[in-house]
Amino acid sequence: MKITIPMNEQKLESGVCPSFGRAPYFLLYDTNTNESKWIANSAAESSGGAGIAAAQLIADSGADTLIAPRCGENAEKVLSGANIKVFRSVDGTAKKNIDALIEGKLSPLSEFHAGFHGHGG
Amino acid sequence: MVDKPLTVAVLSGKGGTGKTLVSVNLAAAAGEAVYLDCDVEEPNGHLFFKPEKPEEETVEVKIPQIDSDRCTGCRKCVEFCAFHALAFVGDHPMLFDEVCHSCGGCALLCPAGAIRETDKMVGTVSSGRSDSVDVLTGQLNIGEASGIPVIKRLLGKTPSGGECPVFIDCPPGSACAVMESIRDADFCVLVAEPTIFGAHNLAMVYELVTLFNKPFGAVLNKCQEGANPSEAFCLEHQIPILGRIPFDSELGALNSEGNIAARENQWYRELFGSLLERIGKEAQHEAAFDSQR
Numbered sequence: 001m002k003i004t005i006p007m008n009e010q011k012l013e014s015g016v017c018p019s020f021g022r023a024p025y026f027l028l029y030d031t032n033t034n035e036s037k038w039i040a041n042s043a044a045e046s047s048g049g050a051g052i053a054a055a056q057l058i059a060d061s062g063a064d065t066l067i068a069p070r071c072g073e074n075a076e077k078v079l080s081g082a083n084i085k086v087f088r089s090v091d092g093t094a095k096k097n098i099d100a101l102i103e104g105k106l107s108p109l110s111e112f113h114a115g116f117h118g119h120g121g
Numbered sequence: 122m123v124d125k126p127l128t129v130a131v132l133s134g135k136g137g138t139g140k141t142l143v144s145v146n147l148a149a150a151a152g153e154a155v156y157l158d159c160d161v162e163e164p165n166g167h168l169f170f171k172p173e174k175p176e177e178e179t180v181e182v183k184i185p186q187i188d189s190d191r192c193t194g195c196r197k198c199v200e201f202c203a204f205h206a207l208a209f210v211g212d213h214p215m216l217f218d219e220v221c222h223s224c225g226g227c228a229l230l231c232p233a234g235a236i237r238e239t240d241k242m243v244g245t246v247s248s249g250r251s252d253s254v255d256v257l258t259g260q261l262n263i264g265e266a267s268g269i270p271v272i273k274r275l276l277g278k279t280p281s282g283g284e285c286p287v288f289i290d291c292p293p294g295s296a297c298a299v300m301e302s303i304r305d306a307d308f309c310v311l312v313a314e315p316t317i318f319g320a321h322n323l324a325m326v327y328e329l330v331t332l333f334n335k336p337f338g339a340v341l342n343k344c345q346e347g348a349n350p351s352e353a354f355c356l357e358h359q360i361p362i363l364g365r366i367p368f369d370s371e372l373g374a375l376n377s378e379g380n381i382a383a384r385e386n387q388w389y390r391e392l393f394g395s396l397l398e399r400i401g402k403e404a405q406h407e408a409a410f411d412s413q414r
């Protein structure tokens with residue numbers, strides 16, 4: 001599995017970023033090799049369509065799984081089009097979330113919010 | 122000095138402050154006038170004017186249509202789109218049309234000629250007459266992200282240098298749609314409520330009209346006995362107070378029945394008449410001051 005997680009800091013021991021599209025970094029974790037890679041989110045500063053661009057970045061990274069607290073409906077269309085499964089994160093570090101996923105303790109994210117379109121959020 | 126009839130924009134930092142009350146009544150008090158409802162997400166001025174036999178036209182924007190047989194998957198369009206309205210999924214671009222800003226760049230750029238522009242209907246503009254007022258209403262389709270194309274069409278339908286004054290009922294807030302609505306205005310009227318929240322919202326639109334270098338003044342709505350934080354803000358920033366509308370149950374009753382106070386009630390006819398005069402004087406003063414600069 002190649003897991004990706006939105007992150008505020010480039011540390012496995014730090015928590016999951018509450019925003020998907022505007023997270024500063026994405027962790028890309030390969031469960032076969034236990035290797036971590038960090039991707040700077042070039043979409044974070046977008047004036048609009050950040051979720052779409054961030055999902056594109058993840059689709060292009062070769063990830064097959066996303067762990068995030070929430071995700072917009074536009075990003076979801078890109079992710080599902082690229083066959084990326086989305087799971088809801090739990091409180092705690094990236095490492096804790098990866099372990100929980102491997103143990104089958106995370107549930108799929110099934111609710112996707114509408115875009116904020118300049119109305120805050 | 123100012124011989125040409127004024128275009129007056131009425132705005133406020135939040136909804137429910139009295140933009141429609143003020144703009145509808147100013148237009149009614151002006152006699153021959155044009156009323157533009159640019160609050161395209163929830164236009165309600167027509168509920169008061171009840172224009173007869175309004176004519177409706179549709180507003181379209183251009184969006185790309187992608188011919189997947191011709192698309193070679195080069196991704197040039199996806200990389201070009203500054204608004205991220207295109208993503209590349211599987212073998213082809215995927216369009217998010219509500220994010221598209223209709224720039225047409227993708228169609229120009231596509232080396233395979235796989236993209237052409239098509240029309241997408243985003244809203245309507247209806248025009249009708251109510252006594253001596255031309256009533257133009259913009260309505261954005263539900264779910265659309267941007268009302269700008271509808272507002273542009275509305276403003277484009279107003280005869281520039283026309284014979285009568287124009288009153289623009291703006292959307293609430295101070296974002297893009299409001300900026301578009303006040304762009305051609307000669308004068309801005311800021312409507313404010315007598316609360317701390319109201320004063321905060323007044324500060325937002327004050328910042329906007331200052332940034333746009335528009336002449337402006339405030340109307341204090343829902344005035345009661347006691348402190349008025351919006352009035353305090355006006356005094357502190359030397360904002361001319363053009364008029365005060367009382368927190369009055371008779372006005373409330375007229376308004377909630379869809380009646381126009383300036384047409385039904387002598388006292389309010391005079392209030393909005395003198396507000397109109399004051400706006401004219403302020404605008405004239407600004408123009409005179411401008412010509413000296």
